[in-house]
Amino acid sequence: MPQANDSYHHGDLRAACLRAARELLEEDGSAGLSLRAVARRAGVSATAPYRHYADRDALVSSVAAEGYRELAGYLTAAHPAPATPDDLTAVAVAYVRFALDHPALFRVMFAEPCDPGNEERVEATAALSEYVRGIVRGTFPDADPDALSTTVWALVHGLAFLHLDGKLDASTPEVVADQVRTAVHALFTASPVVSQAATAQPERARA
Amino acid sequence: MPQANDSYHHGDLRAACLRAARELLEEDGSAGLSLRAVARRAGVSATAPYRHYADRDALVSSVAAEGYRELAGYLTAAHPAPATPDDLTAVAVAYVRFALDHPALFRVMFAEPCDPGNEERVEATAALSEYVRGIVRGTFPDADPDALSTTVWALVHGLAFLHLDGKLDASTPEVVADQVRTAVHALFTASPVVSQAATAQPERARA
DNA sequence: CTACAATGTGTGCACCGTTCACATTAGGCG
């Protein structure tokens, strides 16, 4: 049973490190996320975190994995079981809102190629990817789920990143939401074409 | 007249730093891009670069600005004066190809919110943004240029990033290109709707 | 030719990630 005492043994350093990392990320951005700062905030010596994380990257990957799960929470909260294009649009809006609510975290999640060695991270991203594909499959049964989910994910992901880079008008959340709705709506009116194009292209990859 | 001698004064340290930074970026990724390593590679003391760049961020911003210009070169090379949806699709393919050809550079370009204080960088990004808007305006005269260029940029940017994160099949350049073409094509078949939706939404932003 | 501004050097400081030997403690086993 973990306890955050002031005794020699912390009790649950692993969780405390994660929490401290999240706080530092929100306060100073990814620049302030140092292993030593995490240790300081957790009230522990600089090298103690190495008992729970192989290196800095492992910690960051854990933070990223937590971010993926939180993002999934945003999406399911927007609509628990999306079945119509409007439902899917609501999910898309939630995706961009998550990015704007947690900009530093979102950047960390996609800053580097996902380390294939980190099981927790791979699992979290796979779950998210599968979740998106599932929604698309349910919403557009006639479309190629892979192709369409890729397209819609890319569109929403791109909107999120352009917003993070300040390249789009993000004055109010409503402006952002409208932008996302407009863009996604444009895609959906063409969804039958996506289906058709994806299934009628035999010359995809010969290698 | 600059000269890369072995004399006390380097001749053109600024350009040499930029070149060294680019090399380090391609060799070791953004992790290896340290000011000291740049100085070493340029054959100069660790603090010499400070005569030409205020700090590490300034160097990185310069590299990013160079990247923006190079990206613009890719795009214009794909089609000097895009006038049809197919032309625009070719430009989109070139965008993603640039990201895959220069993954570390592309990440640097979009890793942090663009520093508004760095004039060179702001200028380069503005030029790129305006270029995209111009293409869209020429290709789809009836559409809202802002809305459509945002959408198509987001879609392509998202595809590029998902590829960089290894979340999409990038086995061969042709597979990637097909993917981009399919996604962009899907958008374009809906472009009249974008135009209609964008102009028929008076409740955009009241603030 | 000389003074000055531009440019490069060296030292030093604080911080970082990481390793290693060591201290402390929890929990199982007698």
Place this chain on the structure above:
DNA sequence: CGCCTAATGTGAACGGTGCACACATTGTAG
């Protein structure tokens, strides 16, 4: 209960980093 081992936390140390500072060198304008 008491002991032993594995888990967990500490401290010093090493090489690397960004950056500020005083100083050295040199191109160039007057």
